[in-house]
Amino acid sequence: MRLNGRGTEADRLHSGEFSAAVEALRADSADDPDFSSQLEAQLAAEEERAADAVALAEVLLPMLAEPLGRASQPSGRPAPRPAAAAGPRETPGIADFIDEMLAHERAPRPGPA
Amino acid sequence: MTTATLEKSPAGGAAVAPAASAPASSGSKAAPTLLIGLDLGTNKSCVLAGAPGSTDITVSKVIPSVVGYVKDGIVDGIIAGNARILYGEEALRQMLHVDLVAPLAQGVISHPGAAREFLQHIRAVADPSGRAEIRAVVGVPANAEEPAREDIRRAAQGAFDRILLIPEPFLAALGYRDDSRIKQPGYVDPVVNSLFIDIGGGTSDLCLVQGYFPTRNDQISIPFAGDAIDELLFEELGRTYPNNGLSRITVRELKEAHAYVGASRKPLDVKVVIGGKGRTLELGDVIGRACNALIDRIYPALTSLISRASSDSVVSLLQNIIVTGGGSQVRGIDTVLQKRLADDGFEAPKVRLAGQDYQRYVAIGALKAARAARENQWQVLLG
Numbered sequence: 486m487r488l489n490g491r492g493t494e495a496d497r498l499h500s501g502e503f504s505a506a507v508e509a510l511r512a513d514s515a516d517d518p519d520f521s522s523q524l525e526a527q528l529a530a531e532e533e534r535a536a537d538a539v540a541l542a543e544v545l546l547p548m549l550a551e552p553l554g555r556a557s558q559p560s561g562r563p564a565p566r567p568a569a570a571a572g573p574r575e576t577p578g579i580a581d582f583i584d585e586m587l588a589h590e591r592a593p594r595p596g597p598a
Numbered sequence: 599m600t601t602a603t604l605e606k607s608p609a610g611g612a613a614v615a616p617a618a619s620a621p622a623s624s625g626s627k628a629a630p631t632l633l634i635g636l637d638l639g640t641n642k643s644c645v646l647a648g649a650p651g652s653t654d655i656t657v658s659k660v661i662p663s664v665v666g667y668v669k670d671g672i673v674d675g676i677i678a679g680n681a682r683i684l685y686g687e688e689a690l691r692q693m694l695h696v697d698l699v700a701p702l703a704q705g706v707i708s709h710p711g712a713a714r715e716f717l718q719h720i721r722a723v724a725d726p727s728g729r730a731e732i733r734a735v736v737g738v739p740a741n742a743e744e745p746a747r748e749d750i751r752r753a754a755q756g757a758f759d760r761i762l763l764i765p766e767p768f769l770a771a772l773g774y775r776d777d778s779r780i781k782q783p784g785y786v787d788p789v790v791n792s793l794f795i796d797i798g799g800g801t802s803d804l805c806l807v808q809g810y811f812p813t814r815n816d817q818i819s820i821p822f823a824g825d826a827i828d829e830l831l832f833e834e835l836g837r838t839y840p841n842n843g844l845s846r847i848t849v850r851e852l853k854e855a856h857a858y859v860g861a862s863r864k865p866l867d868v869k870v871v872i873g874g875k876g877r878t879l880e881l882g883d884v885i886g887r888a889c890n891a892l893i894d895r896i897y898p899a900l901t902s903l904i905s906r907a908s909s910d911s912v913v914s915l916l917q918n919i920i921v922t923g924g925g926s927q928v929r930g931i932d933t934v935l936q937k938r939l940a941d942d943g944f945e946a947p948k949v950r951l952a953g954q955d956y957q958r959y960v961a962i963g964a965l966k967a968a969r970a971a972r973e974n975q976w977q978v979l980l981g
Contacts, residue, residue: 577810579772579970585811586764587975 632656632730634758635965636720637737637766637958638750639663640702640800640825641850642924643716644961647724650733650969657724660957661686663799665712665719666696685719690847701753704800704821705739706746713753721757733976734758735964737766740803740817751979760976764967767794767805768812770922772963774952791911792918793903795896795935796960797925799824802892804899806907806915815906818899822892824924827853830888839879843872856881858929859889889928897938904944913945922952922959 507524514520577585630649637644640663647657666689668682676695677684684692701713721732734754738747747763754761771788779785788794789807796803802823806816832849835842844852848870856866864882871877900919907915916939921932932949939947952959 579967580972580975582768582811583762583764583967583971583975589811589813 629729629731632725632732633965633968634720634724634732634734635769635961635963635968636734637769637960637964638702639798640700640705640823642799642957643720644958645720645724646958646961646965648965648969653969655965658958658961659723661720661723662690663700663702663716664689665699665701665709665715666690666692667699668692668696683715685716693847702800704825705798705803705819706742706800707749707753710749710753713749714756717754717757731760732758733760733762733968733971735762735764735769735968735971737769737960737964738763739801740765740767740805740812740819741814742819751977755979758979760978762967762971762976764964765803765805765812765817766798766960767796767803767817768807769961769963769967770794770796770952770959771805771807771920772966773955773959773961774920774922774963777966786914786918788918788920791915792920793900793907793915795900795919795921795923795925797823797892797896797921797923797928797931799924802896802899802923802925804896804903806903808907808911808915816903818903820895820899822895824850824853827857827888827892830891831884834884834888835879835881838884842870842879844870852881853885853888854924854927856885857889857927858886859893860886860930860934862886892925892928893931893934893938897935900935900939901942901944904939916944916947919947919949920952921949922956924956926951926956 507528510524511521632647633650635646642660643663644660645657646655648655664686666684668677668684672695674680677692678688684696689696689698699709699712701707701709701716707713722728725732736750736754738750742763742765750763751761771792771794774788774794776785780787786792790809792807794803794805794807796805800821800823802820804818804820805812808816828846828850831853832844832846835844835849852868852870856868862882863886865880866882866885867878868881869876869878904912904915919935919939921935925931932951936947936949939949955962
């Protein structure tokens with residue numbers, strides 16, 4: 486939902502129904518000392534899996550888009566780096582620069598070596 | 599609290615939301631919008647403000663980045679209005695009566711509480727009525743990592759309503775650009791092909807600006823700038839003139855008055871007052887060594903960025919190397935860098951100083967960016 490720009494809705498869901506469900510689970514398993522850590526691990530694994538899927542999609546989409554003849558690029562992909570001009574040329578507007586910046590920020594970063 | 603960027607949201611971030619999903623201003627009467635361009639510097643911050651849809655600048659101030667918490671037991675009336683917190687020049691004027699806290703160190707927030715107070719002060723300076731919806735573009739050091747950005751967003755909650763964080767050297771290029779001359783033949787647009795060296799208090803930021811938004815590879819941030827020179831000076835003055843009694847603030851003032859790079863400018867006799875008595879110190883070597891350390895740090899980064907420029911752009915790039923920020927006031931920095939490049943065989947390099955507005959270019963660029971930003975590019979700060 487956040488990747489679709491529905492951050493507020495996602496936050497509401499996370500702090501509302503989702504948190505309530507997690508709390509209910511914890512309450513049901515209060516006598517299991519390992520349950521909480523298992524739940525945390527499972528949630529972290531799911532979060533990582535979702536992030537991996539998003540990263541994979543961001544890599545695959547441009548590759549698929551070309552053969553499919555799509556003109557537009559997915560918004561999450563950073564704009565390709567154009568070659569700098571040797572002399573004056575038409576430059577994009579400031580808002581376009583900001584778009585590029587935001588695309589860079591959204592792009593997955595390489596993990597630590 | 600959740601979310602940190604427009605769409606991707608690491609847990610634990612400041613409460614920000616995509617602009618598209620933000621609620622409209624509350625209340626029956628919509629608040630006026632005020633745009634702010636902010637260079638949030640380690641030592642000095644520059645704030646410019648203006649209304650959207652115009653080119654007017656309603657507020658333009660350079661404010662020392664310092665918060666002064668009034669000490670306990672100060673007699674009533676010593677501090678105007680018996681204020682508990684002072685900011686900027688006022689805090690420095692009352693340094694005997696306040697605990698001075700710098701909200702930033704090396705370009706990033708080091709005291710979150712003081713940073714929050716300082717940004718609230720910035721807001722009050724820009725919008726004394728306190729009624730406006732504030733949208734601020736804030737400069738961040740080149741290559742600032744997400745935690746540092748997140749700290750700024752957190753500190754800005756309650757001060758600003760919407761925010762955009764943009765690397766400082768890119769904002770400096772936008773600010774330096776003379777928009778009225780872009781179409782003129784012969785005008786070299788710094789946004790098209792230039793290399794900016796922005797030397798501040800905490801960091802020196804170098805950035806290739808080549809007609810597209812600089813990638814991480816196009817920017818280098820070095821945690822060595824004005825403060826580091828102050829520290830070197832302070833230590834060396836302590837060795838050369840033991841028990842000199844000079845405060846760090848005095849040492850900074852000495853640097854700002856006499857900083858130079860290149861060959862020794864000895865003798866450089868400076869009169870200071872120590873223990874109430876006038877004394878002349880010879881500072882030529884001390885200042886030269888401290889300031890030349892800056893060149894030693896910047897130069898490898900400069901050549902590294904030049905090597906990353908494409909071969910068909912590098913010749914004109916070498917003609918457009920611009921030094922800005924407080925470090926541009928170090929005498930000889932342009933000629934020394936230019937000579938080193940030439941001596942190393944770079945083709946006809948030309949290093950220039952940004953000029954008298956060196957303290958304002960980042961903020962000017964930030965205000966331009968604020969005026970140009972699309973509605974859905976702003977991050978909404980909740981709370």
